[in-house]
Amino acid sequence: MTNKDTLCLLKECDSGTKMAVSSIDEILDKAEDSKLKQLLSETKNHHEKLGNEIHTLLIQQGSKDQEPTPMAKGMSWLKTNMKMGMDKSDATIADLMTDGCNMGIKYLHKYLNQYTAADSKAKDICKRLISIEETLRQDLRCYL
Numbered sequence: 485m486t487n488k489d490t491l492c493l494l495k496e497c498d499s500g501t502k503m504a505v506s507s508i509d510e511i512l513d514k515a516e517d518s519k520l521k522q523l524l525s526e527t528k529n530h531h532e533k534l535g536n537e538i539h540t541l542l543i544q545q546g547s548k549d550q551e552p553t554p555m556a557k558g559m560s561w562l563k564t565n566m567k568m569g570m571d572k573s574d575a576t577i578a579d580l581m582t583d584g585c586n587m588g589i590k591y592l593h594k595y596l597n598q599y600t601a602a603d604s605k606a607k608d609i610c611k612r613l614i615s616i617e618e619t620l621r622q623d624l625r626c627y628l
Contacts, residue, residue, distance in 0.1 A: 487545075489599035493606040494542050495550035496595045497613055500588055501535035503552040503560065504528075504617075507584050510564050517574050520627060524581070527620045534613055541605060560584070578627030585621040589614055 508528040515521045539549060563583075567576050592614045596607065 487601060487603055489601035490603045490606045491542075491545050491547055493595055493599040493602040493610055494538055494545065495547070496599075497592070497606070497610050498535065498538045498542060498550040499552045500592060500613060501531045501538060502549075503556060504531045504584065504588065505535070506552070506557065507560055507564070507581070510561065511568065511577050511580065514568060514572060515574055515577050517627070520574050520577065523620070523623055524577075527616065530616045531613075534609060534616070538609060541609070574627050578624040582621055582624050582628065585617040585624075588617045589621070592617070 505528055508524050508531075512521065512524050512528070515524060542549060564580055567580055570576075592610055596602075596610050596614075599606075602610075
């Protein structure tokens with residue numbers, strides 16, 4: 485039997501991983517520092533791996549992937565391109581990614597608290613996703 489909270493939490497996590505990968509793809513080639521590029525690439529890989537796990541769990545739940553809303557993607561694209569148009573520095577990239585991490589962490593905690601009846605696998609994935617975001621945010625501090 486499908487647990488509604490599990491399904492909702494997995495879908496939100498799926499949307500979040502896709503949003504993160506999309507955001508990293510937008511700025512990865514603009515990074516100058518090789519360590520920053522490596523950090524972003526590794527983070528992207530972590531999100532993709534978690535996204536694959538989530539996809540498998542969604543299929544097991546009899547559901548499909550969850551795409552980020554067009555509004556969220558559009559606002560992210562607009563903010564990224566406006567800021568990068570004014571200042572194409574690694575500090576700007578770090579600032580944009582930090583904002584994204586903060587937003588991701590906020591919403592993931594919200595969904596974790598909202599979908600309390602989700603199963604342990606879904607909660608674990610959500611917590612791992614939060615951990616990835618927190619680690620990236622911490623690692624980006626030296627670029628700000």
